[in-house]
Amino acid sequence: MGARGVSTNETGEDTVAADLVTVTHVRVLGRYILELTFDTGEVKVLDMEPLMRGPVFQPLLSDYSSFCQVTADPESGTIGWPNGADWAPDELYTKSKDAVPARSRPPRSRG
Numbered sequence: 001m002g003a004r005g006v007s008t009n010e011t012g013e014d015t016v017a018a019d020l021v022t023v024t025h026v027r028v029l030g031r032y033i034l035e036l037t038f039d040t041g042e043v044k045v046l047d048m049e050p051l052m053r054g055p056v057f058q059p060l061l062s063d064y065s066s067f068c069q070v071t072a073d074p075e076s077g078t079i080g081w082p083n084g085a086d087w088a089p090d091e092l093y094t095k096s097k098d099a100v101p102a103r104s105r106p107p108r109s110r111g
Contacts, residue, residue: 021093022077028068034079036096044096051095056085
């Protein structure tokens with residue numbers, strides 16, 4: 001394992017130990033969907049709606065404007081809300097998907 005938990009898998013790609021990552025930036029993309037930037041430089045997307053269970057998340061599910069108050073906490077290295085709800089950064093990392101930029105469509109042929 002190299003610096004910050006980076007290792008190389010069998011295909012030669014670098015992988016990151018999820019328990020060592022922290023969230024440096026968060027942005028709400030749409031209804032309960034977050035864009036997360038990790039200290040590795042990776043940007044990932046996660047639909048939080050199916051994951052938010054329990055009494056601490058209920059106010060966020062019933063009031064979308066409260067959900068949109070999510071911030072990245074530099075002290076804890078994760079995301080949190082004013083009501084005290086937060087999420088483990090390693091779980092955010094493993095459950096999220098790589099953000100893929102939109103591909104431009106090839107021009108339509110006229111014919």
